[in-house]
Amino acid sequence: MxxxxxxxxxxxxxxxxxxxxxxxxxxxxxxxxxxxxxxxxxxxxxxxxxxxxxxxxxxxxxxxxxxxxxxxxxxxxxxxxxxxxxxxxxxxxxxxxxxxxxxxxxxxxxxxxxxxxxxxxxxxxxxxxxxxxxxxxxxxxxxxxxxxxxxxxxxxxxxxxxxxxxxxxxxxxxxxxxxxxxxxxxxxxxxxxxxxxxxxxxxxxxxxxGQRRYTIVLKGEANHAGTTPMGYRKDAVYGFSKICGEIIDRALVVGDPLVVTFGKVEPKPNTVNVVPGEVLFTMDCRHTDQEVLKHFTEEAEALMKAIAEQHGLSIEIDLWMDEAxxxxxxxxxxxxxxxxxxxxxxxxxxxxxxxxxxxxxxxxxxxxxxxxxxxxxxxxxxxxxxxxxxxxxxxxxxxxxxxxxxxxx
CATH class of the missing domain: 3.40.630.10 (Zn peptidases)
Incomplete structure (x- = not known):
């Protein structure tokens, strides 16, 4: 043949x-x-x-x-x-x-x-x-x-x-x-x-x-981009950026085979002259060891909550996939x-x-x-x-x- x-x-x-x-x-x-x-x-x-x-x-x-x-x-x-x-x-x-x-x-x-x-x-x-x-x-x-x-x-x-x-x-x-x-x-x-x-x-x-997938919603306060001083803002995109950077940095320290991805980001109202008051985003995390995966994502959840609180934001975390x-x-x-x-x-x-x-x-x-x-x-x-x-x-x-x-x- x-x-x-x-x-x-x-x-x-x-x-x-x-x-x-x-x-x-x-x-x-x-x-x-x-x-x-x-x-x-x-x-x-x-x-x-x-x-x-x-x-x-x-x-x-x-x-x-x-x-x-x-x-x-x-x-x-x-x-x-x-x-x-x-x-x-x-x-x-x-x-x-x-x-x-x-x-x-x-x-x-x-x-x-x-x-x-x-x-x-x-x-x-x-x-x-x-x-x-x-x-x-x-x-x-x-x-x-x-x-x-x-x-x-x-x-x-x-x-x-x-x-x-x-x-x-x-x-x-x-x-x-x-x-x-x-x-x-x-x-x-x-x-x-x-x-x-x-x-x-x-x-x-x-x-x-194994995979853990999340949908997370950060809520702050939409406001005028020109008249709201930086120190008074409850900027949901800024909160998301801190979450994204911190968690990816921690994943890099843990190293392979851990991977984490923020694959979908939807800010609202998503326009040039308004401080974004809400962000919906997803997080996908994977590892071959269930305990490592669980430990990392639980730490990530705690970190997200702490960052949200620090910046005057509320947060909703939905873990909708948990595959070992x-x-x-x-x-x-x-x-x-x-x-x-x-x-x-x-x-x-x-x-x-x-x-x-x-x-x-x-x-x-x-x-x-x-x-x-x-x-x-x-x-x-x-x-x-x-x-x-x-x-x-x-x-x-x-x-x-x-x-x-x-x-x-």
């Missing part, structure tokens, strides 16, 4: 589905382009020698039965949906790489001892409806019907109506979590620039960082690292700062991830790209890991 050509052809053909006139791809859950993409993958799974089938919600599986231990399954895959105007690798590369790797193994070694399976998950991004990980949460039987029944997209189209329109439905209440999955390996672009900067081909992911770090399985990580060594790849063991389907699956089944470099670290963008040789290197490592897991006694 010419891995480079097969991989390039599949990426090009799948990327044409949902291609955006402005560049990139937009392929959102339960849209027509989403279904077309899943149907394309279904055909490719069949062509690769796998038996393809959908579950109730639209997750797609391709399976080849093991010859000796068919009740033990080694799983690989990722998600098929995209962000709005996204790139052509995030998610779908992991799906394509999984079935290309398994096709290569079948052609080279014949059928495995353990069953091999691909999953093309229905949704991960949360780009259409206010929900995320719909595919993987249903796979592990965590998705809740009551969280979905009332939600709609930005056009007012109801989640349930769109799901039914594409021929899918809620998971049956009696469905039990599968007990045959012995390992899950997800391959993904890094979506950062660590591997590129260090001239490495492969990242062996051993942990997915998710470690990968040590044995599966070791298998992936061994595969990278066997393929003579330059690699490093690293954590993921971004969320992935693996963080939903890992608490239920032994899991690990493989990263390939992202050029300039760009992702969720039409400019998202990875060198062809790095994509091929990733598939080779994935295939070797799957071989170790499915073909060895």
């Amino acid at each position: 010419d891995l480079e050509k097969v991989l390039a052809d599949n990426i090009a053909n799948l990327s044409a589905i949902g291609s955006d006139p402005t560049g990139g791809m937009t392929r959102l859950l339960y849209t027509d382009s989403w279904l077309e993409a899943q149907k394309f993958v279904e055909t490719q799974l069949t062509n690769a020698g796998l038996t393809a089938a959908f579950d109730e919600v639209g997750n797609l599986f391709g399976r080849v039965e093991g010859t000796k231990y068919p009740e033990e399954t080694i799983l690989s895959g990722s998600h098929i949906d995209t962000v709005v105007n996204g790139g052509n690798l995030d998610g779908q590369f992991g799906v394509i790489a999984a079935y290309v790797a398994i096709q290569y193994l079948l052609e080279t070694y014949g059928k495995p001892l353990r069953s091999l399976e691909v999953i093309s998950m229905a949704e991960e991004e949360g780009s259409r409806f206010p929900t995320v990980f719909w595919g993987s949460k249903n796979f592990v039987c965590e998705a809740k019907r009551e969280d979905i029944e009332g939600i709609s997209d930005f056009e007012g189209k109801k989640f349930v109506d769109e799901m039914h329109r594409q021929g899918f439905d809620f998971r049956k209440e009696a469905t039990e979590k599968r007990d045959d999955i012995k390992a899950f390996v997800e391959i993904h672009i890094e979506q950062g620039n660590v591997l590129e900067n260090e001239a490495l081909q492969i990242g062996v992911v051993n942990n997915i960082a 770090p998710v470690p990968m399985d040590e044995a599966i990580v070791a298998t992936v690292e061994k595969a990278a060594q066997a393929e003579n790849m330059d690699y490093k063991v690293m954590h993921s700062g971004a969320g992935h389907d693996s963080q939903i699956i890992a608490p239920h089944y032994p899991s690990a991830m493989i990263f390939v470099p992202s050029i300039k670290g760009i992702s969720h963008n039409p400019a998202e790209a990875t060198k062809e040789e790095d994509l091929v290197a990733g598939v080779k490592v994935l295939a070797k890991a799957l071989y170790e897991l499915a073909y060895k006694e």
Whole structure:
């Protein structure tokens, strides 16, 4: 098999589905382009020698039965949906790489001892409806019907109506979590620039960082920009600037892998000649150690309150996301690292700062991830790209890991 050509052809053909006139791809859950993409993958799974089938919600599986231990399954895959105007690798590369790797193994070694399976998950991004990980949460039987029944997209189209329109439905209440999955390996672009900067081909992911996300509102007093002396002001933007600077300075002292981001800032009234009386802003903080993450954010909360009080401001702090770090399985990580060594790849063991389907699956089944470099670290963008040789290197490592897991006694 010419891995480079097969991989390039599949990426090009799948990327044409949902291609955006402005560049990139937009392929959102339960849209027509989403279904077309899943149907394309279904055909490719069949062509690769796998038996393809959908579950109730639209997750797609391709399976080849093991010859000796068919009740033990080694799983690989990722998600098929995209962000709005996204790139052509995030998610779908992991799906394509999984079935290309398994096709290569079948052609080279014949059928495995353990069953091999691909999953093309229905949704991960949360780009259409206010929900995320719909595919993987249903796979592990965590998705809740009551969280979905009332939600709609930005056009007012109801989640349930769109799901039914594409021929899918809620998971049956009696469905039990599968007990045959012995390992899950997800391959993904890094979506950062660590591997590129260090001239490495492969990242062996051993942990997915925990996240805490906040929405904070500082309230002061809007007033005339010309007639209000500096000492009399209750300037919400000034208060925000002190908070932002102090917390980022503290994060720099703590160092990697801690990251903190003030990503959204909305001052009011947001005009040139009025002292801003209110600022809404967000804070995103991530770390691979739950205790460090909790300690840092609790200190940040106390600091924000102290700064607000010092400047005569009131403050409202809403912690609306609190996701713990998710470690990968040590044995599966070791298998992936061994595969990278066997393929003579330059690699490093690293954590993921971004969320992935693996963080939903890992608490239920032994899991690990493989990263390939992202050029300039760009992702969720039409400019998202990875060198062809790095994509091929990733598939080779994935295939070797799957071989170790499915073909060895």
